[in-house]
Amino acid sequence: MGTSSPHPPAVCNTLVTNVCYDAFDDGGPTSRARNHEIETMANGVKGESVGLSWPVARSSTAAIGRRLNIGDRLFRAMTAGFALSLLAVLVSILAVLAYESSDAIRHFGWHFLVTSTWNPVTKQFGALPFVYGTLVSSFLALLQAVPLSIGTALFLSEMAPGWLRAPASFLVELLATIPSVVYGLWGIFVMVPWVRSYIGPALSDTLGFLPLFQGPNYGVSMLAASMILAVMVVPYVTSVAHEVFQAVPSAQREAALALGATKWEMIRLSVLPYGRTGVIGAIMLGLGRAIGETMAVTMVIGNRAAISASLFAPGSTMASVIANEFNEATYELYIQALVEIGLVLLVVTVVVNMLARLLVWSVAGPDTSGER
Amino acid sequence: MGYQRRRLTNVAAQATAIACTVAVLLPLVLIFGYLLTKGVTSLNLDFFTHLPKPVGEPGGGMANAIVGTLILIGLACVLGLPVGVFTGLYLAEFGKGRFGWMVRFCADVLNGVPSIVIGIYAYTLLVLPLKSFSAYAGGFALGVIMLPIVARTTEEMVRLVPNTLREASLALGVPSWRTTLRVVLRTARAGIITGIMLSIARVAGETAPLLFTAFGNQFWHHGLRGPISSLPVQIYTYAISPFDDWHRQAFAGALVLLLLIFLTSLSVRLLTRGKVHVAR
Numbered sequence: 001m002g003t004s005s006p007h008p009p010a011v012c013n014t015l016v017t018n019v020c021y022d023a024f025d026d027g028g029p030t031s032r033a034r035n036h037e038i039e040t041m042a043n044g045v046k047g048e049s050v051g052l053s054w055p056v057a058r059s060s061t062a063a064i065g066r067r068l069n070i071g072d073r074l075f076r077a078m079t080a081g082f083a084l085s086l087l088a089v090l091v092s093i094l095a096v097l098a099y100e101s102s103d104a105i106r107h108f109g110w111h112f113l114v115t116s117t118w119n120p121v122t123k124q125f126g127a128l129p130f131v132y133g134t135l136v137s138s139f140l141a142l143l144q145a146v147p148l149s150i151g152t153a154l155f156l157s158e159m160a161p162g163w164l165r166a167p168a169s170f171l172v173e174l175l176a177t178i179p180s181v182v183y184g185l186w187g188i189f190v191m192v193p194w195v196r197s198y199i200g201p202a203l204s205d206t207l208g209f210l211p212l213f214q215g216p217n218y219g220v221s222m223l224a225a226s227m228i229l230a231v232m233v234v235p236y237v238t239s240v241a242h243e244v245f246q247a248v249p250s251a252q253r254e255a256a257l258a259l260g261a262t263k264w265e266m267i268r269l270s271v272l273p274y275g276r277t278g279v280i281g282a283i284m285l286g287l288g289r290a291i292g293e294t295m296a297v298t299m300v301i302g303n304r305a306a307i308s309a310s311l312f313a314p315g316s317t318m319a320s321v322i323a324n325e326f327n328e329a330t331y332e333l334y335i336q337a338l339v340e341i342g343l344v345l346l347v348v349t350v351v352v353n354m355l356a357r358l359l360v361w362s363v364a365g366p367d368t369s370g371e372r
Numbered sequence: 373m374g375y376q377r378r379r380l381t382n383v384a385a386q387a388t389a390i391a392c393t394v395a396v397l398l399p400l401v402l403i404f405g406y407l408l409t410k411g412v413t414s415l416n417l418d419f420f421t422h423l424p425k426p427v428g429e430p431g432g433g434m435a436n437a438i439v440g441t442l443i444l445i446g447l448a449c450v451l452g453l454p455v456g457v458f459t460g461l462y463l464a465e466f467g468k469g470r471f472g473w474m475v476r477f478c479a480d481v482l483n484g485v486p487s488i489v490i491g492i493y494a495y496t497l498l499v500l501p502l503k504s505f506s507a508y509a510g511g512f513a514l515g516v517i518m519l520p521i522v523a524r525t526t527e528e529m530v531r532l533v534p535n536t537l538r539e540a541s542l543a544l545g546v547p548s549w550r551t552t553l554r555v556v557l558r559t560a561r562a563g564i565i566t567g568i569m570l571s572i573a574r575v576a577g578e579t580a581p582l583l584f585t586a587f588g589n590q591f592w593h594h595g596l597r598g599p600i601s602s603l604p605v606q607i608y609t610y611a612i613s614p615f616d617d618w619h620r621q622a623f624a625g626a627l628v629l630l631l632l633i634f635l636t637s638l639s640v641r642l643l644t645r646g647k648v649h650v651a652r
Binding site: 071072074075076078079080082083084085086087089090092093096097100147148149150151152154155156158159160168170171172173174175177178179180181182183184185186188189190231234235238262263264265267285288289291292293294295299319322323326327338339342345346349350352353354356357 | 378379381382385386388389390391392393395396397399400402403406407410454455458459461462463465466467471472474475477478479480481482484485486487488489490492493495496497516519520523547548549550552553573574576577578579580583584587604607608611612619622623626629630633634637641
């Protein structure tokens with residue numbers, strides 16, 4: 001290491017760094033630490049003292065850097081082209097769906113979203129039952145998932161002993177890798193019977209005075225859908241909230257602890273207020289997932305295009321009606337109506353996700369994909 | 373508030389958090405245990421080597437679905453890997469400006485687009501013009517889903533490459549684009565591959581975008597321009613059918629799928645010691 005060798009002149013140092021980084025075109029970090037890295041590296045490569053090798057390295061790198069700039073530019077343009085194609089995919093999804101549903105949009109207008117009749121036989125298409133189903137199932141799912149997620153995230157980041165943290169958060173991540181169709185399979189054969197014989201009766205016994213918990217209980221229902229959604233959303237909200245809590249500076253915690261706070265008081269005074277924005281972002285990310293979730297919901301919700309006050313009644317969501325009816329849509333307007341539902345779904349999830357990312361990024365920085 | 377009461381609140385809060393964690397992890401145990409008990413009895417050699425039998429005939433397997441899933445993943449990789457890896461390289465090496473921010477943002481938003489919507493997209497772009505459900509359409513849909521995941525994990529992995537390596541190469545006179553390809557990419561290779569494995573694990577279980585692109589097939593596929601079977605769609609078809617035989621096949625298929633995905637995640641976790649996160 002060049003600890004004992006003389007530091008190269010500052011001017012020369014900046015020059016080399018700039019040459020190296022001109023190609024990256026990011027202004028070039030010229031921090032002392034980085035200069036030191038270059039110095040160390042040059043030392044290692046040349047095996048000579050920095051003072052001797054430095055001017056040589058500078059001139060040759062500068063010359064070659066200038067000569068081959070074309071290759072660098074081409075490479076940069078190529079990768080930028082790929083990056084641009086990612087933007088293009090997102091934009092074209094929007095364009096394709098809008099184009100494919102343009103007749104339906106013209107035909108139904110805004111009434112599409114507020115009409116509750118969905119009858120392909122009479123060619124009447126109103127998406128309200130599905131919008132309602134999506135909103136209710138997602139809201140109920142978050143109602144169940146959010147407290148559990150925040151509790152788990154707090155446990156993982158603030159309370160769990162060191163040896164438990166990594167395996168426990170891995171298990172939470174594993175929960176997120178289970179495919180939707182497997183959740184659905186389990187939902188059909190395990191959760192729906194539970195809802196029919198235990199959870200439903202228990203709810204109507206205790207809260208039966210509410211219209212939410214009245215009426216016949218078949219098992220396949222809005223309630224079952226919201227429960228399976230809750231299980232599926234939990235890992236996302238948990239891992240993002242966990243990340244957000246980890247981004248809380250230790251000084252915040254230590255300040256509270258130094259004042260004599262218990263662990264819970266420390267969480268309440270430092271961790272939760274500091275992470276609030278990020279946690280809201282995490283919840284919105286979960287909301288985005290819940291709104292777009294298709295297979296598991298389709299398998300347990302009962303797929304009935306009607307609005308019912310009771311949570312025991314079967315329903316349908318925007319995603320589930322597409323999955324269920326797209327292949328059976330026999331005429332153009334029917335397909336167009338389904339694509340229009342897809343368009344609404346897309347716009348809603350994109351808006352929710354944008355807000356969520358901005359909120360999470362404002363706390364934990366853009367390097368966190370929110371998917372970890 | 374007295375100290376005693378504050379201490380009790382603290383204990384209660386911690387107990388609640390532990391209870392939450394147990395409740396969150398319980399479904400993992402329940403689902404895996406259920407599939408293990410239900411599926412393992414139907415797993416035999418036939419399952420991996422035979423076509424599905426018609427209703428009423430016991431036995432049969434999901435060989436076509438397993439092969440179909442592999443083909444669809446292969447097609448998805450053809451689209452998703454080059455675009456994803458190079459986008460990730462761009463983000464890590466040049467992506468500090470406004471355009472980079474936008475790409476990063478769009479990648480994350482694209483990751484949140486419901487897979488069923490991507491199914492409609494692929495249906496419109498490929499199934500309608502080709503006038504047939506096809507493996508191409510299914511692979512395309514999966515590729516689009518893979519794209520943002522691969523891009524973001526590649527970016528993360530490339531960022532982990534120490535700057536000293538880049539600078540050593542630059543100092544030897546290697547132009548920066550070759551440095552990126554031959555030094556940076558090579559150093560980050562292991563990480564990028566694990567990221568790709570995770571994205572494959574993610575799309576392997578996707579069902580919704582395949583329903584009206586790859587469609588499904590009870591027999592072997594005839595070329596890539598026709599409908600093709602896949603494990604998740606087959607599980608779905610069998611799960612919502614009224615037949616016990618088919619339910620058993622669905623459990624076995626789900627167990628195979630889940631084991632594959634879990635093993636991928638676990639090996640990635642162990643190989644990278646937690647540096648790469650299980651993305652979805």
